[in-house]
Amino acid sequence: MSVERFVQAMPKVELNLQFEGALQKDVLLLIAEQNDIPDSLKHYNQWVQAFDRPDYQRLDELIQVIGKWIKQPEDLTRLVYELGVSLAKQNVRYAEVTIDPILYTENGMTFEQFLNAINDGRDRVERGWHVKMAWILAVQRDQPRRADDVVRWASSASAKKNGVIGMALIGREDAQPSAQFERAFKTAQKKSVQCVVNAGDRLGAEGVLDAIHVLQPNRIIDGWGTADAPDVLGLLREHSITLEVSLARALCMGWVESYANYPLRHLYDEDIQLVIGTGMPSLYKTTLSQEYLAVVEHCGFSIGELEELALRAVENSLLMDEEKTDLSTNFKAEYEKLHAEYNIKLETTV
DSSP states (O other): OOHHHHHHHSOEEEEEEEGGGSOOHHHHHHHHHHTTHHHHSTTHHHHHHHHHSOOTTSHHHHHHHHHTTOOSHHHHHHHHHHHHHHHHTTTEEEEEEEEOHHHHHTTTOOHHHHHHHHHHHHHHHHHHHOOEEEEEEEEETTOGGGHHHHHHHHTSHHHHHTTEEEEEEESOTTSSOGGGGHHHHHHHHHTTOEEEEEESTTTHHHHHHHHHHHHOOSEEEEOTTGGGOHHHHHHHHHTTOEEEEOHHHHHHTTSOSSGGGSTHHHHHHTTOOEEEOOBSHHHHTOOHHHHHHHHHHTTOOBHHHHHHHHHHHHHTSSSOHHHHHHHHHHHHHHHHHHHHHTTOOTTOBO
């Protein structure tokens, strides 16, 4: 039985994907050359090296620098298309991509130009590779004054017609307290904008608890410390809040020494709505297929449990209910075919 081949072949959904951390390096460098970045940016080569060997305590700074290399709408379109191709190669059928519009509007684009550019790439991906993508507009923790702009954009008729399904608060959670974003998040919720919050990366369970009480998100990204906090676990269950985790991020940030040390089994046994994602795969040097494989090979999950996690991603997506049902039905049918092809027995644990 080839678990690796099975995992690569199984259809997937990616809900925890940050655009700026998922850029294809070769395309990014080509765009930088076209925009004369090597000649105009001091220490350009050092930033390129930082992309290959990131300082994981300074990722926000790296992303801010790289974002300024993307100057033209067609740059965004190409990067979105290349991201979609990389997802198709892993058999990802649907992805919710978090993207920071402020990076690009501060770089000279209007919001409409930004939106048209990313949707041009999205449409090409869907037509050519049959991967559907949707957008979650992000605001960085260190930019609380821009939160109202992101809410306005995310709730606009133009955004909702063009694949924007929510907003997210990302970045180092010690940059600004959750209270700085409370008003913006309440406005978003009144306008039926789904909300995602990165929490736990610096403040642990206390940060997650604060985010839940103050911002009332639909999802928590990372949530490090949750496994050791019964009160947080209870709130996640009580409010049906999805927990999006990246094993590679935990390893890169030094939270765990190995994938096997991640408390994934405990969270699963606590009946938390877990979703496995990559976060920033280009910077964490991973793929969704590799993360899925680690769940089986290092975290002790069976193939059947892995499929359950994959289907939970469908259930916890922001798709319409009918689309979720169709996708789940399709996934289950394909899993059955793959069981026979790869001689998979669901009771087998690797």
